[in-house]
Amino acid sequence: MQITITNAEQLKTKPDENQLGFGTIFTDHMFNMDYSVEKGWHNPRIEPYAPLVMDPSTMVLHYGQGVFEGLKAYRNDKGGVQLFRPQENFSRLNQSNRKLCIPEIDEAFALEALKQLLTVEKDWIPSAPGTSLYIRPTIIATDPFLGVRASFTYRFFIILSPVGAYYAEGFNPVKIMVTKEHVRAVRGGVGDTKTLGNYAASLLAGDLAHKAGYTQVLWLDGVEQKYVEEVGAMNIFFVIDDELVTPELSGSILPGITRDSVLALGRSWGMKVSERKISIDEVIDAHASGHLKEIFGSGTAAVISPVGELKYGDTVITVGDGQVGPLAHKFFQAIQDIQYGVIDAPQGWVEAV
Structure with missing residues (x-):
């Protein structure tokens, strides 16, 4: 398919760049492509960023049939632009598509479309330290129809946003709170999928955590409410003695690309790395016995987010000395150095634009 480009008349x-927040500013152009049963995916185009016009009965508004991804473009010290493992994002988008009964996209074509969009918007990619261009590919159901079924039509779009740090704290320890009043997902559902309802389901518990002075919620499994799963916006890691532990992918945890990168780097450094069930009681006991060294989260938005305090019921623990731990710092520095082209990346991890 040939991608058509329509330039914005007014930029x-x-x-x-030194005052960027997260997710509030958007570039001049976006990518759009449509799907119908008769034509398949068609009419790929880069055009001025603009509101989507939808009928009030559009299915995504009523039944939540939509999926999305999140990745970033980085400007390296030579002025070039590169992506971090983008193939994994489009592969995961298709995994989400399959679960939501959305037609799969051509992953290679989607990556090429993104590169063309980034070429058009290259002047929007910031170069100040710690900044990047956030990329949000999204697919939504567009049938104007009230009734529970998969849509026959879809819109695939990509929007771009120059960003700074995800958390106001920056690369400083955050406070997280375990909830037993709410669950986010169960095995067999869509907890391992980047779909709209997953994030809507997290809002109430997140709001209660914020009111209690905590940055994020740490979710437990939805059946026994015993085993740690993930934090609202990131996967979670624990350093217990010399073991790096993260919850295993059980079908209700998002398979994070940064998570996978941490695991791969840890193994390459000769660390003892475990993907296994870990209960919240094990975490609390490890802290009480002095074996819990660090907790940190991983995700596209924040990369690595050290945890300085964890609350579980009436128990509040300070992790380490409440400061950034050495492993969190090492992973953060290594992944950022790869993303910005400071050091060589493992094969296939960096895609030049």
């Missing part, structure tokens, strides 16, 4: 004023 926006670029923001101050």
Whole structure:
């Protein structure tokens, strides 16, 4: 398919790169492509960023049939632009598509479309330290129909946003709170899928955590409410003695690309790395006995997020000395150095634009 390009007649004023927040500013152009049963995926185009016009009965608004991804473009010290493991994002998007009964996309074509969009918007990619261009590919059901079935039509779009740090704390320890009042997902559902309802399901518990002075919720499994799963916006890691532990992928945890990168780097460094069930009681006991060294999260938005405090019921623990731990710092530095081209990446991890 040939991608058509329509340039915006009037360009926006670029923001101050040193004052970027997260997810509030969007570039001049976006990518759009449509699907119908008769034509399949068709009409790929780059055009001015604009609102989507939808009928009030559009199915995504009523039944949540939509999926998305999140990745970033980075400007390296030579002025070039590169992506971090983008093939994995489009592969995961298709995994989400399959679970939501959405037609799969051509992953190689989607990556090429993204590269063309980034070429058009290259002046939006910031170069200030710690900044990047956040990329949000999304697919939504577009049939104007009230009734529970898979849609026959879809829109695939990609929007771009220059960003700074995800958390206001920056690369400093955050506080997380375990909830036993709410569950996010169970095995056999869509907890391992980047779909709309997963995030809607996390809002109430997240709001209660914020009101209690905590940054994020740490979710337990939805059946026994015993085993740690993930944090609202990231996967979770524990350092217990010399073991790096993260919950195993059980069907209700998002298979994070940064998570996978941490595991791969840890193994390459000769660390003892475990993907296994870990109960919240094991975490609390490891802290009480002095064996819990660090907790940190991983995700595209924050990369690595050290945890300085964890609350579980009436128990509040300070992790380490409440500061950034040495392993969290090592992983953060290594992944960022790869993303920004400071050091060589493992094969296949960096895609030049």
